[in-house]
Amino acid sequence: MTNRFQSLFDAQKEHFFSDATKSYEWRIDQLDRIERLLLDNRQALCAALYQDFGKPPFEQLFEITVPSGVIKYYRENLRQLMAPQPVAIPTGLEETGNRGVIHKEPYGVTLVIGPFNAPILLLLDPAIAALAAGNPVILKPANTTPATAALFQQLVPQYFAPENVSVVTGGRDEIGALLELPFDFIFFTGSSAVGKVVMRAAAEHLTPVLLELGGQNPTLVDETANLDIAADRIAWGHNAISGQWCIAPGYVCVHESVAEAFIAKLKASVIRMYGEDPSKSPDFARMISSHDAERVASYILPDKLVHGGRFDIEARYVEPTILYPSTWDDPALQQEIFGPVLPVMPYRDLKAVVDVIKRKPKPLAAYVFSKNQQAIDYVLGSLSFGGGCINQTNLHCWIDSLPFGGVGNSGMGKYYGKAGFDALSNTKALLIGNPDVLLDVFPPYAGKDIERNLSVFS
Structure with missing residues (x-):
């Protein structure tokens, strides 16, 4: 049976084969079109975000x-970024008129599957990198943000020719059909479970992938930390988008000597940001679904509740909640929470708690609050994670010069800025020889100084 998206894929493939997408002018034109789409429709896009889950x-x-x-x-x-890059080669080859050059070329037709939690940003940022690298793109927005997805379906054809950028909406069936096609590159942002499905499908065609997944992100607060700064930044980092972002601090390990003071300041920070009743705050989003609200509410243990705890499943609302003292066995620490429930654990020995964290699945992010450089260096040297911050949370992932992505269970590949261009480009390495200088490394070898001839490669 013919795949329902085959003709769309074929049109983009043929357009790519024309080499039109490889020019600087094409790339800039596509980026200009995305910018116009964003600016012309800012109010409509913001309204869709609010309609989908009350985004402030x-x-x-x-x-x-x-x-x-x-x-x-x-x-x-x-x-x-597009210019050929000269690279150093062995002296002997260089002296005989050879030179090394790297060309960056686009992969081809690229599928970008976006998540619900930042349905504009995390759909368009990968698309922007793909287009800058010269790849036509098929966009698949999240079906759990129907207003935003419908708006993309309406707007994209107004700004783009379908052979350059197209959008496909729908759910599991549509994603399944798309994944049957032999894309040249797939960029997926979402859960680790679905990331495995995408990777298995990509393997059928040996399609390269960039997977931006998630995980339970550790946050360490030691006895030297500025507790006011730590409390504010963790409270915001965890509760923005109602905790539904992949880089949110997932749990806090705080040194026992400052744990009670930190908890008091963390509670004060949450109240200052969202009020005594966050359900009335214009700055606090809702969960994406009643199912997710119920899931996150199930992590709340009454005997460990020190702040928050109220929820309304039908209204998709879970209050910013702090659990203390949490333990590794608690339900909230068995998986990525992806909601506004924050477990906090006291620790006594930094090396002991790091030893526990490092044996868990590698997280997308990690955060350290400390003024002790030796402690900071120890954590950075011992823990593996995609990226993170020292004495800050979350903001590392929107700085062009800092490659963003996961490691292990939290993803593979990096993007943003130059890293995004490189990730969506094939690195074509070339040795350009001198057509007029003899380099005799060919048989017959009898009577030749083989070591001398081979020395040009070192």
Whole structure:
């Protein structure tokens, strides 16, 4: 049976074969079109985000401004990124007139599957990198944000020719059909479970993938930390988007000597940001579904509840909640929470708690609050994670010069800025020889100084 998306895929493939997408002008034109789509429709996009899960104004605008900033980076740097890059080669080869050059070429037709939690930003940022690298793109927005997905379906054809950028909406059946096609590259943002499905499908065609997944992100607060700063940044980092972002602090390990003081400051920070009743706060989002609200509410243990704990499943609401003292056996620490319930555990020995964390699945992010450089260096040297912050949370993932992505269970591959261009480009390495200089390394070898001839390669 013919795949329902075959003709769309074939049209993009033929367009790619024409080499039209490889020019600087095509790439810049596609980026300009994304920017116009964002700016022309800012109010409609923000309204869709609010309709889907009550995203507050700051978080709405964040989804518009961050992709615009990425476009600005590529507009300023694209010629340099596209230019052939000379590289050093062995002296002997260089002296005989050879030179090494790296060309970056686009992979081809690229599938970008976006998540629900940042359905504009995390769909368009990968698409921007793909287009900057010269790849036509098929976008698959999350079906759990229906208003945003429907708006993309309406707007994309107004700004793009289908052979350049197209959008496919729908759920599991549509994703399954798309994954049957032999894409040249697949970029997926979402859960580790679905990431495995995407990777298995990609393996059928040996399609390279970039998987931006998630995990339970550790946060360490030691006895030297500025507790006011730590409390504010963790409270915001964990509860923004109602805790539904892959880089949110998943749990906090705080030194026992400052644990009670930290808990008091963390509670004060949450109240200052969202009020005594966060259900009335214009700055606190809702869960994406009643199912997820019920799942996250099930992590709340009454005997460990020190703040929050209220929820309304039908309204998709779970209050910012702090659990203390948590233990590794608690339900909230068995998986990524992806909601506004924060377990906090006291620790006595830094090396002991790091030893526990390092044996768990590798997280997408980790955060350390400390003024002790020796302790910071120990954590950085011992723990493996995708990226993170020292005395800060979350913001590392929107800085162009910091490659963003996971490791192990939290993903593979990095993007943003130059890293995004490189990830969506094939590195074509070339040795360019001198057509007029003899380099005799060919048989017959009798009577030749083989070691001398081979020395040109070292």
